[in-house]
Amino acid sequence: MNMDQLKRQAAARALEEVRDGMQLGLGTGSTAKHFVELLGERVAAGLKVIGVPTSEQTRADAERCGVPLTTLDEVDHLDITVDGADEIDPALNLIKGGGGALLREKIVAAASDRMIVIADDTKWVPTLGKFPLPVEVIPFGLGATRRAIEKAFAECGVSGQMAVRKGKDGHVFVTDGGHWIVDAQLGRIEDPASLAKALSAIPGVVEHGLFIGLASSAVLAGAEGIRVIERRKPKGD
Ligand SMILES: O=C[C@H](O)[C@H](O)[C@H](O)COP(=O)(O)O
Structure with a gap:
């Protein structure tokens, strides 16, 4: 099958x-x-x-x-x-x-x-994180939002490359809500609930892909x- x-x-x-x-x-x-x-x-x-x-x-x-x-x-x-x-x-x-x-x-x-x-x-999977974690962001102030996301990652004991998602046409992928997505390659997320909370507290983050x-x-x-x-x-x- x-x-x-x-x-x-x-x-x-x-x-x-x-x-x-x-x-x-x-x-x-x-x-x-x-x-x-x-x-x-x-x-x-x-x-x-x-x-x-x-x-x-x-x-x-x-x-x-x-x-x-x-x-x-x-x-x-x-x-x-x-x-x-x-x-x-x-x-x-x-x-x-x-x-x-x-x-x-x-x-x-x-x-x-x-x-x-x-x-x-x-x-x-035994532990979340191999799949890149999508974080939906407001395009305005993206540099500041990315720095805040990195800080949240560090506080939660994870790190990894982040990239703004592109569509198949090579242009930035835009969500149904008109936002962008940053995909983060974290590898292992030992405490997804704490990371979810930390990401939700960032003003430029609209939502993230952790469903707790x-x-x-x-x-x-x-x-x-x-x-x-x-x-x-x-x-x-
Ligand atoms: O944004 C997409 C959704 O979260 C999908 O449910 C998820 O990506 C799984 O998709 P698929 O069933 O194609 O693997």
Whole structure:
């Protein structure tokens, strides 16, 4: 089975959690796209759901697949968000944003009762950080913001090259929100929660790709089959 078939399997398993009448967050990326396509087939067969897309790309995919859409201004919560990830650790902390959709993805995930992460099992890692960490920034004052990010990295015991993301056309990649992304090659992030907090405190940082405590479960598809991992809630949560 190839990687794309594994991604589709993970998407199909997540679809089993969807019930009639649900309000859904629709993730972005090649894995989430399978979910949108499979959901579209169920909608065509009579399933009643409504979705909030996490990117303009997903909006276009959902429209093409006939999935009815809404916004977070029109619904007061979402039941489930189904989204992919670039890395998933055993605590179900994530790196996301390889496709540049991290900001809307995080807003939508945070507005959801549950977030189901779908992926092929190559995304499962013991420690986050091999995948470059995307940090979405305001273009104004980028030099100062980069210095503040470096300081935050040093305080959290990580370091690595940073680069402003470019698109395939060689121009700076611009997010759906009109911002830029700095990708940081950190290698290992021992304490993702502290780093997430430090990055969020920087004025020029709009959002970062560390998703801490947002994923409720992960559906991982691999050669051996599908594994569903539930997040262990900390005491008192
Ligand atoms: O910005 C993009 C998203 O965070 C994606 O969910 C993530 O990059 C994983 O994408 P894919 O399923 O294509 O590997």
